[in-house]
Structure formats: structure tokens, C-alpha cells
Amino acid sequence: MNTSDDLLSRLYDIKGLDRISWWPLAPGWWALLAMAALALIVGGVVYRRRLAYARSWKGDASRAFAALDAQLAQGDVQKAGAALSGLMRRVAMKRYSREECAGLQGQDWLHWLTAKDPAGFNWAEHGQLLVEAPYAPPGHHATAEPFKALIAAARGWIK
Numbered sequence: 001m002n003t004s005d006d007l008l009s010r011l012y013d014i015k016g017l018d019r020i021s022w023w024p025l026a027p028g029w030w031a032l033l034a035m036a037a038l039a040l041i042v043g044g045v046v047y048r049r050r051l052a053y054a055r056s057w058k059g060d061a062s063r064a065f066a067a068l069d070a071q072l073a074q075g076d077v078q079k080a081g082a083a084l085s086g087l088m089r090r091v092a093m094k095r096y097s098r099e100e101c102a103g104l105q106g107q108d109w110l111h112w113l114t115a116k117d118p119a120g121f122n123w124a125e126h127g128q129l130l131v132e133a134p135y136a137p138p139g140h141h142a143t144a145e146p147f148k149a150l151i152a153a154a155r156g157w158i159k
Helices: 002-009 027-055 057-073 077-095 106-116 128-135 145-158
Strands: none
Touching: 027 057, 057 077, 057 145, 077 106, 077 128, 077 145, 106 128, 128 145
């Protein structure tokens, strides 16, 4: 044990070294700060785009389509048909001018939709339910299949 005490007694402290400063930062910390700033900027841009979409007429239409799907799942075909008709009119007035489409009724409305549909869906032939549904007596259209086809065509028309 005597030998280890002799070795320990020969050790001495190093004097004259300054403490290591945290500034300037090492390159790794600068890279980490740059990535964090980039993540904040990208996150802010994504958040603002989603917020703008949610407040736009396309976001409104997306929520309305979800409500239509829920109404059809519950078997409420009459309300779904009336809601689809109203949705198509709202979107048409947002996308085009109010003067161009607000006064259209019946077959004129369906022909206008056919002319403006980029997918080429024949609304005049298949969209009669769109015109009749808001005014039909309860239970008039018992099946949901024609409305599902119209909803699919409306989704294509809105995009």
C-alpha cells in the first residue's frame, strides 16, 4: 500500500487552464439550430395552408361531402339529395359568378352543369334527382344508389 501512496503523492493539479466556454457554438449545434428553424418554418407553412384550405369553399365542400356520406349511411336519402343540390349551387356560385348560375332551374341548371363539368358527366341525363330531391315528398327516393353516383360525379366536378 505504501507504493500507491507514493504514486498518489506525486500527482499534482494542473493550473493555468481556463474553463471551456460554451460560446461560440460547435458546428453540430449550429446544424441542429438550423434544422429546428427549418422545421418551424415548414410547420408554419403547412399549418397556414391547411387553415386556408379549411376556410376555403373547397374545405367547406369536403366537410359537406362527409356529412352527405353520413346521411346516406343512416338511410336519410331525402335529406342527402337536398343537401347535395344545395352544395352544388353554393359551389357553382363560388367557382363561377352568381349572375351566371344563380337563376338557373330545372333542365337549364342540369345543362349548365353538364357544360361546366370537366369530367364530362351528363348531368342533364343522370342528374334529374338533383333537381327533384329538394321538393320531393318524404320517402320518394328510397334507394341510395342513384345518389351515390351523383355524389361521386359531384366530387369530380368540384375538384
